[in-house]
Amino acid sequence: MPPTLSAGLLLLLAYLLGALSGSLLLGRLRDVDIRQHGSGNAGGTNALRTLGWRFALQVVAFDVGKGALAVWLALRLAPADAMVTPDVLAYGAAGAAVAGHVWPLWHGFRGGKGAATAVGALLLLWPLSVPLLVAVWLLVLGLTGYVGLATVLAAASLPLWGWLLGIDGTRMLFAIGVALFLAFTHRANLQRLWRGNESRFERARLLHRLRMRA
Incomplete structure (x- = not known):
């Protein structure tokens, strides 16, 4: 596979990982869409207001984890002969994951605000x-x-x-x-x-x- 295509697929994968919303996926297990409650935002703060601190901690852990995973995959799988270095690709993957969280394909492009996912990326970067x-x-x-x-x-x-x-x-x-x-x-x-x-x-x-x- 051409290295440019490989790099592009890693960025796409990072976006798709970011688009997995912790609050919405975990909320479905409780038959709750937190976008219909509180501030209407699919993030950790509204998760706290809606379903309490235990649920909010689970949401934050999920969103931090996906940011870290997106960066880790980019660093590990980056093609050696791509036009950009693995570090630059990892920063791009971090940005793609945060964008996926804010505008999630899987959830009608209505997501959270991206802070926890950014923190997850920073844990590695x-x-x-x-x-x-x-x-x-x-x-x-x-x-x-x-x-x-x-x-x-x-x-x-x-x-x-x-x-x-x-x-x-x-x-x-x-x-x-x-x-x-x-x-x-x-x-x-x-x-x-x-x-x-x-x-x-x-x-x-x-x-x-x-x-x-x-």
Whole structure:
């Protein structure tokens, strides 16, 4: 098989893996489509609101896993004589998996927002970034209670961490792409936040309560 065709098939496979929505597939086992409940989004946050934290953890694990699997397959099966290096193909597979999650072929192109799948890809492509992202996410969530804002700001920190750590150009382009893409998929959250009617998880505002007591 020509190496260009092999690379294209790996990208297609990554998209199809990404298009397997954890919340929708696991929700079917409970005869629930979470897009008909809560915010209508097929992601981890709405899974938490709809069916509780155990279900949400299963959804997040599924979506993180498919992102990691898409990258792993691209790295392992990348043709040696393709026009792009295996690393570049792996970043492309990560982007394809995230796009599949947001616009899933199997679920009428109505998916989630891509954060968990991106984290799964980063576990293989840039492992050090994941604890840094989680730290920013927990900090913002603990102070504000806004999951969408925490996700957007955590993603926005990626290029900054990359600059501080001196990462290569390909990884930096991916970091910037993830930051911009997650801001785009969370645009409705940002608009509601601007209008003052974004949903807030009050129980998550642990740092805010500690600060108020100090």
